[in-house]
Amino acid sequence: MEERKILLEEEDMPDKWYNIQADIEIPPPLHPATLEPLKPEDMEPIFPKALIKQEMSKDRWIRIPEEVKEIYRIWRPTPLYRAIGLEKFLKTPAKIFYKWEGVSPPGSHKPNTSVAQAYYNAKEGVERLTTETGAGQWGSALAFACRFFGLKCTVYMVKCSYEQKPYRRILMQTWGAEVIPSPSDKTEFGRKVRQEMPSTAGSLGIAISEAIEDAIKHENTKYSLGSVLNHVVLHQTIIGLEMKKQFDMLDLKPDVICGCVGGGSNFSGGIFPFVPDKMKGEEIKFIAAEPMACPTLTKGIYAYDFGDTAQQTPLLKMHTLGHDFIPPAIHAGGLRYHGDAPLLCKLVDEGIVEARAYYQNEVFEAAKIFAQTEGFVVAPETAHGLKAAIDEAIRCRKKKEEKVICFVNSGHGHFDLAAYDLYNNGMLQDYEYPEELIREAIQRLPCI
Amino acid sequence: MHIGFVVNPIAGIGGKVGLKGSDDVEEALKRGGTPVAPAKAAEFCKFLDANVITCSSTMGADYIDGKIIYKTPKKTSADDTIKACRKFLKHGADLIVFVGGDGTARDVYNAVSKKVPILGIPAGVKMYSGVFAINVNKALEIVNAFMEGKAERVEREIMDIDEVAFRQDTLKIKLFGYALCPAIKNFLQNGKRIFGGENEAKRGIAKFMALICKEGTYVLGPGSTVKAIADEMGIEKTLLGVDIVENGKIIARDANEEEILKAIEGKRARIIVSPIGGEGFIFGRGNQQISSRVIEKVGIKNIIVVATPQKLMQTPFLYVDTGDRSLDKKFAGWISVIAGSGIAIRKRIVI
Structure with a gap:
């Protein structure tokens, strides 16, 4: 009998995060005003010292505090599943695995970092955290974490998601967070955007600007980001570290690891612990899957850009579609971000990670196949990584290769059923990024 | 009521x-x-x-x-x-x-x-x-x-x-x-929730396309979506006719086939059209001035289709009927329809 779930005991949960900055070097973030490399004190208005230290650390291993592990134990270690039903359906000789992060209370991988961030902030006497959220996964993860460390939580939620996904808003409110549709009239930047674009759908870039402004302008308030930054990605490496242990239990090594990329944290968390193996010469393929509507890694340029629309954040060297690009409101709201984690971008730039972009309909088709063969209904974001895994498994069938494929199943889709409904009724549009025309349009913009 | x-x-x-x-x-x-x-x-x-x-x-x-x-x-x-x-x-x-x-x-x-x-x-x-x-x-x-x-x-x-x-x-x-x-x-x-209504989407298309149309020769088809582009450029375009714009200025209004051919003679031109909602025809309905001869001269790759996401949602497929079946066949496949500022939606043209 083939094992379906590979489970770790609670005591087997890793006690350190893996910091890839010990093994790869990225260009430093730049101060938005001086364009000089950012100093730790530049970040102090928005982040606690412990997280700034992690952001810049070169230590390979960073200890996970006992208090964080205690909360992690609510759902961690998470199971690694063998997708036997999907393999049969695809008639592939490949073995497909998925690391199931949807078992956390907020239903995604996001609390891996929100719990850590809430802990460090609380420890340094912070009283309130502000943040932004797209689909609501990050916002609910932070609302959940703040509750456990006695912090107040204010979430700026991208307006189209706020309206499309009321259940996530309710979830956040149930954990005690204040949820504000962005752009809002609570911040100067929000008011400005509303005046210029009264019926904008909002974007992550705009919501980030609002959350940062709120944090800077209020005492004992810090800001928390759910992706992109080094310390966020660091906390997510617990995914890959557990995966490694689980594959060891099976005496297997993954040949391919796939995951969806919005800001890049779940994918990075999954693959980073395997990157040193690849750098040592092991053959392992990493596939980052993103939406055609916001194809940052496949169509963006690798350059310094702001992390937010209002140009308040440090400049990060990353793949970017431009900080003022507002992606269409696709249903994988969590993947609507113009940039990506600089650490991941570096790996893409060096060819260690391969990126692919997919259309909404093919992604939902993959999600439906998964629901019908494995049972779990995954989030539209997650389904991008799943689509890449399915494509790989089909390739294995054609080439008769018995590869081991794994994807990071980052969250469930129970709050995304309206999108499934549209897909089931043939009403989903295949958005894409008109690259050539955008280039032309940019050339014709007046120089600033 | x-x-x-x-x-x-x-x-x-x-x-x-x-x-x-x-x-x-x-x-x-x-x-x-x-x-x-x-x-x-x-x-x-x-x-x-x-x-x-x-x-x-x-x-x-x-x-x-x-x-x-x-x-x-x-x-x-x-x-x-x-x-x-x-x-x-x-x-x-x-x-x-x-x-x-x-x-x-x-x-x-x-x-x-x-x-x-x-x-x-x-x-x-x-x-x-x-x-x-x-x-x-x-x-x-x-x-x-x-x-x-x-x-x-x-x-x-x-x-x-x-x-x-x-x-x-x-x-x-x-x-x-x-x-x-x-x-x-x-x-x-x-x-509507996402885009703030059809007019908002039209404005997005217009803003984006007006930047593109600043340079070169453009044959602008009939309809309010295409007209919005001209409005954004400060050009007075006919709502129901085919007009021609060159380097940001209008050079022909309500042009017929011959006039279009003459205006684009020897130039690299583009055509901008919008499909009929629901029906989905991008050529051959309401814009026959843009004939197969015009299309062939301009080249299929120089055709830009624009439409709001709302209209596209009600339009399952796009069609062409240029009167020249062999030309129609060359359209078969996917086309990227401009649906907002920096936003496109791919649609299938069915022959």
Whole structure:
């Protein structure tokens, strides 16, 4: 009998995060005003010292505090599943695995970092955290974490998601967070955007600007980001570290690891612990899957850009579609971000990670196949990584290769059923990024 | 809330007897044609629960109990539809529902323009206009939503063909204007929430495309989406005609095929067109000035299609009918339709 779930005991949960900055070097973030490399004190208005230290650390291993592990134990270690039903359906000789992060209370991988961030902030006497959220996964993860460390939580939620996904808003409110549709009239930047674009759908870039402004302008308030930054990605490496242990239990090594990329944290968390193996010469393929509507890694340029629309954040060297690009409101709201984690971008730039972009309909088709063969209904974001895994498994069938494929199943889709409904009724549009025309349009913009 | 209800009793009579419309009733009757409209009207009225104002006998009262405000003559004509609709307006109709085809749609539109929304129940031989519900059930759903205040108003094309030319196998379809049309919010509303309505989306397209159009020669097709681009550039474009813009200035207005060919001679030009909502034709309906000769000269890769996400959601596939089948075939496949600022939606062109 083939094992379906590979489970770790609670005591087997890793006690350190893996910091890839010990093994790869990225260009430093730049101060938005001086364009000089950012100093730790530049970040102090928005982040606690412990997280700034992690952001810049070169230590390979960073200890996970006992208090964080205690909360992690609510759902961690998470199971690694063998997708036997999907393999049969695809008639592939490949073995497909998925690391199931949807078992956390907020239903995604996001609390891996929100719990850590809430802990460090609380420890340094912070009283309130502000943040932004797209689909609501990050916002609910932070609302959940703040509750456990006695912090107040204010979430700026991208307006189209706020309206499309009321259940996530309710979830956040149930954990005690204040949820504000962005752009809002609570911040100067929000008011400005509303005046210029009264019926904008909002974007992550705009919501980030609002959350940062709120944090800077209020005492004992810090800001928390759910992706992109080094310390966020660091906390997510617990995914890959557990995966490694689980594959060891099976005496297997993954040949391919796939995951969806919005800001890049779940994918990075999954693959980073395997990157040193690849750098040592092991053959392992990493596939980052993103939406055609916001194809940052496949169509963006690798350059310094702001992390937010209002140009308040440090400049990060990353793949970017431009900080003022507002992606269409696709249903994988969590993947609507113009940039990506600089650490991941570096790996893409060096060819260690391969990126692919997919259309909404093919992604939902993959999600439906998964629901019908494995049972779990995954989030539209997650389904991008799943689509890449399915494509790989089909390739294995054609080439008769018995590869081991794994994807990071980052969250469930129970709050995304309206999108499934549209897909089931043939009403989903295949958005894409008109690259050539955008280039032309940019050339014709007046120089600033 | 008053619903004006008018039936073109002879609509659909020409369909099954090989006529391409019902303009020639005598000929249709001679060939043994029967109208489609009465059955459709009866089906619709059976389930309609509304405050209706209508016409006597075959133009309304035969199918529904309503207040009769127009007397139907024995032999009806287009003129009766127009007169009846004008009376509906006078009596404060909030919505006019008609049973007929493109000809009826045109008559209703001539009478009411954009004063009130109109909705067609399809019963004609040809229905190129965008004001028709898919079927009777959908029409009932839309009317009910309208009465509950749950419908929105969208602009839809009024199109018709020249039947005399059509009977000689020459297809000439003209865009006559834009009517207001009720649409159910459910799926559309999603679009509305996301994009702030069709006008917001149009502005996004216009802003983006106006930047592109600053340089080079552009053949701009008919319709309000394309006109919005010209508006954004500060150029006065005709709504229903084909105009040509060069380096940000208009060089031809309401141009015909020859004028277009002359204007783009020896230049690298682009064509910007918008499909007809629901129908999905990007060439061959309402823009035949942009002929196969023009398209071949410009090249398919230099064609930019623009449409709002709302319109595309109601348009499952795109079509071309340039009159040259071998050219049409070259369009088969996916096309990236510009649907906002820096936003495209891929659609399939079906041949």
